[in-house]
Every structure is written in structure tokens, then in C-alpha cells.
Amino acid sequence: MTTNLRSGSLDAGVSASAGPRVGVLALQGDFREHAHVLATLGAEVSLVRRPEELDAVDGLVIPGGESSVMDKLARTFGLQAPLKAAIAAGLPVYGTCAGLIMLADTVLDAIAGQESLGGLDVVVRRNAFGSQNQSFETDLDIPALGEVPVHAVFIRGPVVESVGAAATPLATLADGRVVAVEQGNLLGTSFHPEITGEHRFHEYFLAKVRERASVSS
């Protein structure tokens, strides 16, 4: 895939404007797709690979990808501790798929030594729906996002096996399994709105970012 994105900034093409400053963790995974959606919605988007790039944003998206790799790279790049500190300090963070795994307090079926950042009071199970060729799409009723169902694509996604007292389920499959959760400034989905043209999750997240940016400015 060709791209104009570089660390810490977004080149013309997906133009930045005076919207809220939102970073996308760009260690691995589909960070370009998130950057594109966020820029389309008017955010001032930057890619985050270094602690100082994290300091410069009012919100962060952790993309889909491979959580065990993202975890390793976060530690290698010295980002794990700053990310944990930012989450604890109330930075709005939205994680999709691997990003949800990164935000979960407890991860089942992790690889040996895999760590999450935590923050979301949930237990998630990796690869809960099977392998890549068992990927599927479905429509979800998500009242918090309006009456029109959300088209959701699952690609080796995690399921939220239990939701602790601090977190709230936002979406469930027909069989009752939880696939989207919220906790204060944290948002996580098992699926990938960034690849379906569905912008309501990003809009919902940007509202949190704007609110926090206005309170802390």
C-alpha cells in the first residue's frame, strides 16, 4: 500500500484542519484507514510512534492489526508506559479489534508474555470467532449511535467475555455476546468501522475528544 503518511504528521491529500488533534497509534495495523476517516471528519490527525507524539494529541485511536506485535513494538519504542499513563490521566482512546485487546484489563488466549495497556474493565478473548477465513459481517443495533443499524466487519476479532462494573456494553451480537464497550473516555469495538464507510463510531469518539479538549484548554 502506498501512503503519504509519515510519523507525527499527515501530508496534504488527507488534509488536516483546525479540528481536535487526534493521534493514531501507527506501530502496526490499519492505522491509515483510521487516519483517513478521522481526517474526513475534520480532525487534525497525526501518527503516533514516539512518546512526544503522544503528548501532542487530545485523543488516540489504536487500530486493528495484531495485538501481540503491537504490544511488543509499544514496549520496544518506549511507548507502553506513556500510553498507560495517558489512559490513566483520561485521554480519550478508541480501540478497534487489536486496539480493543490493547485496552482490555484482561486478555484470554494471549500469546506467552503478551501484555495489554488496560483501562477497560473487561475480559476479552482473542480470535474468538476463529481464523481469518471465518471473518464475517453483520448488522448491529446500537441505540447510542441512532436507529440505523451499524454494519460491522469482524476479522479475527476478539469477543468481550465479561464486562466489569466500570464498563458498559454498547453492542451485542444476536446471541448476546458483547462486541462494543465504553468506559468514560475509552471506547472499544471488536469490529472495524474504519473499513466499511461507517463513521458514527469515529464521530462518537470525536465528541469525547472535543469535550475533553474544551475542558482542559
Ligand SMILES: NC(=O)CC[C@H](N)C(=O)O
Ligand atoms: N483484525 C484484528 O485486529 C485482529 C486482532 C488479532 N487477532 C489480535 O489478536 O490482535
